[in-house]
Amino acid sequence: MCGITGWIAFRRDLSAEQAALDAMTATMLCRGPDAEGTWLSPSAALGHRRLSVIDLTGGVQPMVAQTPDGPVVLTYSGEAYNFVELRDELRRRGHTFRTASDTEVVLRGYLEWGEGVADQLTGMYALGIWDGRVDRLVLLRDRLGIKPLYYYETEDGVIFGSEAKAILAHPEVEPVVDTDGMRELFAFVKEPGRSVWAGMREVKPGNLVVLDRSGLRERAYWRLEAAEHRDDTETTVRRVRELLEDSVQHQVVADVPQCVLLSGGLDSSALTALAGRHLAERGERTRTFTVDFEQPEAFRPDELRGSQDAPFAREVVEHVGTVHHDIRLDHQELANPEVRRATVSARDLPFGFGEADNSLYLLFKAVREHSTVALSGESADEIFGGYPWFHHPTVQQAPMFPWVTASGLSPKSHPTKLINPELLVGTLDVPGYWQQRYAQSVAEIPAVPGEDEHERRMREFCYVHLTSLLGMLLDRKDRMSMAVGLEVRVPICDHRLVEYVYNTPWSMKTFDGREKSLLRAAVQDLLPRSVVERVKALYPHTQETRYVRELQRQVAELLSDDHRAVEFFDRDALTKAARGLPEAVEPDEREAFERVLDLAVWLDVRRPTIKLS
Known part of the structure; x- marks a missing residue:
């Protein structure tokens, strides 16, 4: 998978900046535990940490192509799943290859097509190319934003990296969070291109950034486009299956052990069955992993998690014949x-998904003992309409981000009621930010002639899920997996599948009266009937009261120590909740515990300067 970083400066000699480059590159150790490389020139310094997945002995980076007019150097993270086809095409065009890596294909692709290489790639990637022939940097990020990439403009160039921590390691970058950054943290709405750190930007999904001596420019090479869907339901179901089959087939290519993250839901079960077929053709059995918690008998269903994962996962294991591992986590x-x-x-951030981040991290840590690559079902709910709130009339009618409305929110409230209201509604004006961001998001959606009001509304639903919520989930998956050196691939994020399903009408997405109708129909022959009929359940969490009790104890310590994190919360409400019976703690109070504990760690680790205006 790898981690990348770099520094471009046009008015100083970077050849002497090895120490700064090493410090930045070292922050990417977890993303690339297998190898390290750096390359320096007067105007460019590039760093790389490698997780070896394809061509384990080749593919060393930064990779350099020497040309008569100067070097072209690539630092690259991710996978180009169509690299075999591209390599064949480039050979026909006269290119020769020294390695079997996709890295060299990307580099040669740039030599052939320039910035147009972006249009040729299928996969997940973030890369930086220094073109020494013309003193130009090209930063490129995949279409859905599966791999992260940040940059920070300086007076004479730019600093970039896979994660914010690489940029923050630069001696001239200060860890400052301003009002806009804090608003982004508290709103639970991701604005593409924004970073919480002042002066730092994220390369938007489907975009490339170009820097030369005339300045910095960013442009989109891909975006979701609206188009009339002409296929009937039967044809659409068949096409969904074809696209999914092709994506999985390309993504089970690796020179290291691989597996599937199996929840027993429709998405991961379909990937398990499809991967199982392709691996069986190579004489391999599929490994699967399922997360569970101690005392599963204590499970109590609710409207978001109506059933446990483990029983359904076991049915898939028996049906497909996988080598299975249950990863059971305890409250401690x-x-x-x-x-x-x-x-x-x-994460480099204080607010994520609380316990769900912790359990995902522990799951990935356990998986990494057996596999280096894992397939995961991210984006199926966003693409096919899987979340319960997609189908709630009240949520459908609200001009607001659906997951915000579904959390029981109005423009005057927030899912965590224990946040300091003067900060939330006053200084940050999160409700106003929601309204502004939602209006901006839906305004950029291209219209389809003849689309009725409800179809237009549901197109908006799908669009904001794909451009905001999915970004948060992909970022979470990337950070938790790369923290332990595990590469997680997301076949349903194949941009061809996303484009096709995005333009199918809502009436077709729900043709059987249920969520994810198209996906269910496309894979039903692969799975046990119980899994096909299972109702969507969100990522599991522990229902152990001992876990809540431990959170209360840790929050009480913060209150006792008068930790800086507490000032961002309603102290009286937080104190009352921390002293209550654990079984009486409300969901929003439990979420507040997670958030204040996360914030305390972030403040201690990152020591940011917070500037609120």
């Missing part, structure tokens, strides 16, 4: 402050 592991410190450090 989940509440361990060192685990929280690891997850917050990996």
Whole structure:
């Protein structure tokens, strides 16, 4: 998978900046535990940490192509799943190859097509190319934003990296969070291109950034486009299956052990069955992993998690014939402050998904003992309409981000009621920010002639899920997996599948009266009937009261120490909740515990300067 970083400066000699480059590159150790490389020239310094997945002995980076007019150098993270086809095409065009890596294909692709290489790639990637022939940097990010990439403009160039921590390691970058950054943290709405750190930007999904001596420019090479869908339901179901089959087939290519993350839901079960077929053709059995918690008999269904994962996962294991591992977590592991410190450090952010981040990190840590690559079902709910709130009339009618409305929100409230209201509604004006961001998001959606009001509304639903919520989930998956050196691939994020399903009408997405109708119909022959009929359940969490009790104890310590994190919350409400019976703690109070603990770790680790205006 790898981690990348770099520094471009046109008015100083970077050849003497090895120490700064090493410090930046070292922050990417977890993303690339297998090898390290750097390359320096007067105007460019590039760093790379490698997780070896394809061509384990080749593919060393930064990779350099010497040309008569100067070097072209690539630092690259990710996978180009169509690299075999591209390599064949480039050979026909006269290129020769020294390695079997996709890295060299990307580099040669740039030599052939320039910035147009972006249009040729299928996969997940973030890369930086220094073109020494013309003194130009090209930063490129995949279409869905599966791999992260940040940059920070300086007076004479730019600093970039896979994660914010690489840029923050630069001696001239200060860890400052301003009002806009804090608003982004508290709103639970991701604005493409924004970073919480002042002066730092994220390369938008489907975009490339070009820097030369005339300045910096960013442009989109891909975006979701609206088009009339002409296929009937039967044809659409068949096409969904074809696209999914092709994506999985390309993504089970690796020179290291691989597996599937199996929840027993429709998405991961379909990937398990499809991967199982392709691996069986090579004489391999599929490995699967399922996360579970101690005392599963204590499970109590609710409207978001109506059933446990493990029983359905076992049915898929028996049906497909996988080599299976149950990863069972206890409340002490989940509440361990060192685990929280690891997850917050990996995110570079204080607010994520709380316990779900901790359990995902522990799951990935266990998986990494057996496999280097894992397939996961991210984006199926966003693409096919899987979340319960997609189908709630009240949520459908609200001009607001659906997951915000579904959390029981109005423009005057927030899912965590224990946040300091003067900060939330006053200084940050999160409700106003929601309204502004939602209006901006839906305004950029291209219209389809003849689309009725309800179809237009549901197109908006799908669009904001794909451009905001999915970004948060992909970022979470990337950070938790790369924190332990595990590459997680997301076949349903194949941009061809996303484009096709995005333009199918809502009436077709729900043709059987249920969520994810198209996906269910496309894979039903592969799975046990119970899994095909299973109702969507969100990522599981522990229902152990001992876990809540431990959170209360840790929050009480923060209150006692008068930790800086507490000032961002309603102290009286937080104190009352921390002293209550654990079984009486409300969901929003539990979420507040997670957030204040995460914030405390972030403030201790990152020591940001917070400037509120």
